[in-house]
Amino acid sequence: MMLEDEHEGNGSLVGKSQQYLGEKQQANGKPVTNGKGEDSVKQEANGKCDMSRKILTMYSWQEIQRHNQEADQWLVINRKVYDVTDWAKRHPGGHRVLNHYAGEDATDVFRAMHLKLDIVKLYLEPLLIGELAPEEPSQERNKNVQSFFLQHDSGHLSVFTNSKWNHLMQKFLMSHLKGLSAKWWNNQHFQHHVKTNIYPKDPDIDVGPLFLVGDLQPVKYGKKKIKFIDYEKQHLYFYMVGIPLLVPLYFNIKSIQLMYLQRCWEDIAWVSSFYIRHFIMLGPFYGIFGTILLIYGVKFLESAWMIYVTQMSHIPMKMSREENRDWFSTQVLATCNIEQSFFNDWFTGHVNFQIEHHLFPTMPRHNYHKVAPLVRSLCAKHGLPYVSKPMLEAFGDIVRALKKSAALWRDAYYET
Template identity: 60%
Template sequence: MTTKLEDKHAGNGNLVGEGQPYLGEKYQANGKPVANGREKILAKEDGSRRVGGSRGVLTNVIPHSYSEFREPELGTWIYERGKVVKMLAASASSFDVFRAMHLDLDIVKLYLKPLLIGELAPEEPSQERNKSSQLVEDFRELRRTLEAMNMFKANPTFFFLHFIQVLILETLAWLIVWHFGSGWPVTIFISCLLTISQGQSSYLQHDLGHLSIFTKSKWNHLMQKLMMSHCKGLSTSWWNHRHFQHHVKTNIHPKDPDIDMGALFLLGELQPVKFGKMKIKYIDYEKQHLYFYMVGLPLLMPVYFNLESMKVMCLQRYWEDIAWVSSFYIRHFITFGPFYGIFGTILLIYLVKFLESPWVTYVTQMSHIPMRMSKEENRDWLSAQVLTTCNVEQSIFNDWFTGHLNFQIEHHLFPTMPRHNYHKVAPLVRSLCAKHGLQYVNKPMLEAFGDIVRALKKSAALWMDAYYET
């Protein structure tokens, strides 16, 4: 296969040019090539190329099959309308992935530009031939329609009122313990208030992570630090890195960190069979749907998320996050320390996280664990998200309890859309899914809760069949 690249200086964000490493080399995190002894790509220069960084045409001869030209460290070369793009989150249409995660189209073009490595020769078959071009175009037309309807415009008042809700709950908890003392009935009651505050803080920081609610992004960044690190005691950088991977590669092994439960739970259909055939039995997986209630629900927040956040902050040296998280504990020691002491305040903090954990677990897992999990299938953006995500029926309580993440399909298709608009666009998404034969799953909340356990039980059965087969 032949690609043509304009020889421009890489420093200005343009295409790969003079002074850049061969396309076959590996890269370190700082962008420097790693010597690995791999065969380098042969390069041919035509007579139009000039020396000294002048513009010209560079022709690279690379293997005909893209499958021969993939390295896990580099990502995958993918196609976008005849162009070849290098991405770690490759396979879904590159434009749709970037467009989904960025509000500003100029930002999308800016990020895609240095990743463009060439164009397909006219005689080359497209690797995206299995995708429905009509479905892709219909989805892009839907997005253009929603943009024209201002569905991506956030209402600051909506989010300000939610912020006020958090402040009221935090203040009320302190006033109650100040007035009534720190007895067990009071402690349990204020723990419930603080749990609600923590839950709503999660949704607000989630909004701030996806949206540009404020005119200047630095204020968005500051407010997310306030809500996630100061109000919840978790690293914002850790959450953003993990969460955005989940959005780009939902339910895809091994790219979605949210379906990596280590040795504790086996999810989907592929992982249980793999473990079973390899005779792996770290835990009695046939009972995983039962110990989910004893381990998964109560320990996700106070143990797993907390330890993971702290580990990443320390190893990656996120000093800003460490300072913000420290302010979370300092604030609690100042406000509740006089009533409970240092040890009692720590117990109060983790009691709140313990109470919040089932809430967070159910809301985050009910829309994905029961849905399709697979390896990379190179699907279009619409199909990839609809097949791996489901909705929960709308009601005033469901909207509040889930932070409008009961509209998980719309949220995954349009992560930068403010949540107060999900219910408005849901009928249009449902209609598009019906047109192209995609199942748009929408279920009652209690059924969604139960489906988590039923999915774990199904995966356990697959593991048993593979493990005990002769």
């Protein structure tokens, strides 16, 4: 755990200036070598390799923040500037994840979401176009930052360290065992993790027109006189519609839609194997119709569990538009924990530590309780709420949050 202070700068545009890697600047602006050769320097990537020295353009945040569109995306990682415009469509986590950080510092989320940093850095090399000017702070000047940062302990990362093996296991677990497109799940879930409860960047809270959550969406619908459903009753039909149909209906429709529109043949094959396996194993006993009922009966039960376990930690928490907060604050304000107990740990699969799950998404879940005291103390030090509540209270907070959002919609809708 480390503290990192924000440095002040004068904000001038310095995109024209250049500096050699590995050099320092004197007060008069002349370069000073650091003892390494001027023609080449040693750099390590995937073991040991020598790379010729690159000349990097110096950029200010003013310049970088102009490149924040889908057709023109720059981002900053460890003070290095990368143009990810062409790479975005090939990004394994989906292009929207990169677009959400276009024009911003992505250092913390990059460290949190990538398992093998040395390997990922090899992919970054061709995208490198420059670095932040020396007088620029490490994060955007308008960043609402708490001036601290958690260093991810690589010793607690996932057991699957080989990227190809990880990819295969994900296809097997998500598509073959659960019958959903792994690519759709990645695109959806990664956005949720990198921009948690930020509207409209987090798809998990953009659930209109069926439900209106948070403070912003209900008011928006109300002022526009939108009433697809009687939203004042949403806390009631949440039980009748939201809980039972999320996985068997909504998830499956979205998964099929992505596979069809993007022609994801690999995912189509894996998902097909899910249904083929069930019909081979169960068809002789239950017939086609009985097998389908059994498949979706299990998904119905899974849906109820998933809704409670995930939404009790998010729906009652802060939802907002982009406030350009630091990574740590964003995750803590948008999530809450459920008190630890043997039953709670078992029932939730250890994601009752939802705050730690969001801060350390690649950490094995059974280790969350070990890092929780450190996170709690850091929150106390910087005045951030660390919310932990009993499970039954958390279940009730889902309904209370939906009723609150419904009241906001009603007030805005009937406002003269």
